Amino acid sequence: MVASSTTAPVAAQSATGRMAAVQEMARLQRLLFEVEREFVRTATTLIYRVGEPELKYLLSQHVWESAGHARFIRERGRELSGFGAGESVRPEIRRLFTEAVMPADGYVALAGFYRVLKPALLAGYRHYLAATHHLADWPSRRLVEEFITDEERHAAEMTPYLNGIDATASTDHLRTALAALGGMLGEHPPTPLPGGFSWESANRPYTHPATCNRGKYPTCSSVFSHDPEETPIVRPWLTDPKTDARVVRLMVYVWLMMEMDAVDYLATVFFDTPEAPFDLHHDMARHLWDESRHSQFGYRQLPKLGVDLMSLEHSLDLYNILVQMPPHERYAMMTMEFEAGSFPTKAHVMDRVRELNDFEADTLLAFDRNDEQNHVRYGHRWLPEIMALCGDTRPVEDFVKATQARFAEMATLHGGRTPHALPPERRLTGNKILKLAGVA
Numbered sequence: 339m340v341a342s343s344t345t346a347p348v349a350a351q352s353a354t355g356r357m358a359a360v361q362e363m364a365r366l367q368r369l370l371f372e373v374e375r376e377f378v379r380t381a382t383t384l385i386y387r388v389g390e391p392e393l394k395y396l397l398s399q400h401v402w403e404s405a406g407h408a409r410f411i412r413e414r415g416r417e418l419s420g421f422g423a424g425e426s427v428r429p430e431i432r433r434l435f436t437e438a439v440m441p442a443d444g445y446v447a448l449a450g451f452y453r454v455l456k457p458a459l460l461a462g463y464r465h466y467l468a469a470t471h472h473l474a475d476w477p478s479r480r481l482v483e484e485f486i487t488d489e490e491r492h493a494a495e496m497t498p499y500l501n502g503i504d505a506t507a508s509t510d511h512l513r514t515a516l517a518a519l520g521g522m523l524g525e526h527p528p529t530p531l532p533g534g535f536s537w538e539s540a541n542r543p544y545t546h547p548a549t550c551n552r553g554k555y556p557t558c559s560s561v562f563s564h565d566p567e568e569t570p571i572v573r574p575w576l577t578d579p580k581t582d583a584r585v586v587r588l589m590v591y592v593w594l595m596m597e598m599d600a601v602d603y604l605a606t607v608f609f610d611t612p613e614a615p616f617d618l619h620h621d622m623a624r625h626l627w628d629e630s631r632h633s634q635f636g637y638r639q640l641p642k643l644g645v646d647l648m649s650l651e652h653s654l655d656l657y658n659i660l661v662q663m664p665p666h667e668r669y670a671m672m673t674m675e676f677e678a679g680s681f682p683t684k685a686h687v688m689d690r691v692r693e694l695n696d697f698e699a700d701t702l703l704a705f706d707r708n709d710e711q712n713h714v715r716y717g718h719r720w721l722p723e724i725m726a727l728c729g730d731t732r733p734v735e736d737f738v739k740a741t742q743a744r745f746a747e748m749a750t751l752h753g754g755r756t757p758h759a760l761p762p763e764r765r766l767t768g769n770k771i772l773k774l775a776g777v778a
Contacts, residue, residue, distance in 0.1 A: 387444025389553020673717025
């Protein structure tokens with residue numbers, strides 16, 4: 339049975355009075371909450387280590403849905419006697435999920451999460467349904483039934499990406515660690531760890547890779563420049579009133595697809611803030627899913643406009659630079675610099691695209707702008723909290739200015755280091771966008 343923490347629900351052995359049934363269900367709900375929030379904290383490490391855009395998008399969606407599960411369980415649990423007032427996670431659960439991130443190969447780690455931990459969570463939800471009363475605990479059951487449906491769908495959605503992954507040693511290692519807990523809810527008798535079992539997470543710290551994985555896609559430092567022979571987004575063209583609106587539309591779809599940068603570097607912040615309030619991670623999970631959706635706007639629209647996605651290089655500079663900076667600086671640059679600073683240009687772009695009477699483009703850009711406004715609000719709300727977690731006591735305005743200067747310094751060290759993977763004649767450039775738009 340998993341041991342209680344100081345903020346955990348009343349222990350099972352004390353749940354013997356009038357409220358015993360409620361306290362036992364609250365104890366199980368508390369465990370489910372802790373497991374879901376640890377999934378959010380740790381599964382995000384998979385996103386920048388796998389290469390397929392569709393897989394990154396899927397993981398971002400699963401993280402967001404898991405954050406929703408945790409939030410609903412917390413709200414329901416607080417209605418029950420014994421759930422506990424705090425949000426901390428038991429060391430045993432944290433150690434198990436931290437162990438899952440340790441394989442150097444991101445796909446081996448993916449198999450650990452989806453062949454071991456997620457099935458164990460699904461088993462935990464099913465155990466809860468079997469243990470609780472169908473009418474007395476009706477509000478909880480309705481939630482859990484929905485979450486089981488989500489977990490079953492998650493398993494089905496991930497199955498194609500797990501085919502061919504040889505992760506036997508890693509998954510056996512995780513199953514052994516899980517068995518020592520007796521399952522996610524302690525629903526089985528625990529099996530003592532065998533002699534010689536070694537926790538990888540105790541032997542070395544997890545570190546983010548120096549660059550993110552983009553799979554089969556060609557890469558470069560940046561998709562922005564002033565040279566139409568080098569990159570697809572030519573900065574002056576975005577705001578030049580003489581630029582044809584069809585060109586602007588193509589360039590902004592490239593910009594949207596490259597919000598994959600934000601998906602990858604935002605995903606690094608979760609693991610580095612283990613003591614963050616749950617609501618911070620919840621809002622970051624929404625932010626992550628929003629950026630994933632924005633990237634999908636471009637990923638799905640560009641081929642409809644004639645772009646061969648294998649000719650579009652993926653930019654790596656932002657990840658490569660920001661991963662060298664602490665989490666509060668990463669988050670500050672994202673929300674208070676990149677997103678807040680994009681509004682004037684994106685407003686102009688939206689006006690230009692409206693000239694095309696393209697309802698779908700108008701809709702996608704409108705939702706992108708609305709989401710970005712929310713993200714800046716997240717920044718104002720949560721940046722002081724992340725600063726406090728990192729021990730930074732400067733006024734926020736001073737910190738942001740100093741971080742902008744630090745980013746510029748780090749860019750000289752870690753930016754511009756990714757050469758073009760494709761020669762000019764094969765890669766998408768501004769001049770080729772002119773031809774695709776039919777204006778050259």
